[in-house]
Amino acid sequence: MIGHGLDPDSFTYPILLKACGDLRQVKGVHSLVVKSKDFNSVIHSLTRLITFYCNFGDVKSAQLLFDQMTEKNVVTWTAMINGHVKQKNYREAIDLFRKMRDSGVEVNELTLVSVLSACANLGASEMGKWVHEFVDKNCIILNDKLGAALTDMYAKCGYIEEALRVFKIVLEKNVCTWNSIIGGLAIHGCGEEAVKMFWQMQMSGIKPDDVTLIAVLTACSHAGLIEKGKEIFYNMRRDYKVEPNVKHYGCLVDLLCRARLLDEAYEVIRNMPMEPNAVLWGSLLTACASADDGANVELAEIAMERLIKLEPFNDGNYVLMSNIYAAKAQWDDAGKMRRLMKERNILKNPGCSVIEINDVVHEFMVGDGRHPRSEEIYSTLEYVAISLREECYAARMP
Secondary structure, eight states, X not given: OTXXXXXXXXXXXXXXXXXXXXXXXXXXXXXXXXXXTTGGGOHHHHHHHHHHHHHTTOHHHHHHHHHHOSOOOHHHHHHHHHHHHHTTOHHHHHHHHHHHHHHTOOOOHHHHHHHHHHHHHHTOXXXXXXXXXXXXXXXXXXXXXXXXXXXXXXXXXXXXXXXXHHHHHOSSOOHHHHHHHHHHHHHTTOHHHHHHHHHHHHHTTOOOOHHHHHHHHHHHHHHTOHHHHHHHHHTHHHHHOOOOOHHHHHHHHHHHHHTTOHHHHHHHHHHOSSOOOHHHHHHHHHHHHTOTTXXXXXXXXXXXXXXXXXXXXXXXXXXXXXXHHHHTTOHHHHHHHHHHHHHTTOOOOOOEEEEEETTEEEEEETTOOOSTTHHHHHHHHHHHHHHHHHTTOOOOOO
């Protein structure tokens, strides 16, 4: 085309991007767009580039291109927000949404779905509630996608009753909508209610998919519905035409581990048709540490052997195995685990806390001084500690 003296236009680049099979080709198309005489006028091509960069995991290049654009529409903003959500950059996605609001660009349903996903995963309930109010205020129809996103957000942020209210008012429920409420009930420990929803879903004519089955198996696991969970798992192929994948096996192993059926869980892992991953072995290791009749060292060592190969630098596994040895007074073995961590330069990752204030999510770690108001925070904490001592209250410090 170029050899015949014809210049590409705004319709050419999106077609070229569809033909791209890797990041190198995407960057090649990007260079052609940059060389275009009207770089900032090809907004559709630039937006498509952002989407493709994000799809290939290069959100940094996508953000750089986004920042360079002088003109952005709702599709551009949504593509960038969704890109951050896909890469699990939830805080960045919410921050970008705030800038979108301030820019005056009108949001659409897809924007709200992406933002709600970020809120759900970050626990940003205040922003999630703002989105819900925006939907109601602007009389936006609560369709299946938006209804599922709102239900999921409320459930993951701890508001299961509100999630149920939203679910009930969604008129056209699809499999995603049902999955959101079943999964929400599952994580809240409402196993019986989740299973009831599972049967109601089928009675309404909606066929469960692989995600549905993960949700209902999780519900059975959290509620201790051992036999019901095993029945659903072993009848998946026959009743729902769904082939169990590693996540389904993970749910079954978790179910058995929570029920302290460790030998049965190990047999499931040993005989599953695919290679067991670190999640399955990790569930078994954790269960071995909390066995009612004392730590199961033999099974724990089998699990740890696999985990060292799959996750050689996961500090939690080494600490857990060391604690299992210590529980059985096997001090030499416990020391070996600690020394192995030191030899491999494996450090114990500090835990963190997250709190949302005025739509802003703050993250704190032990001894963290990165927060811009850390001096005020530590000063207030010291004041509280002094006040408690004056009131003759001895705080139990770890």
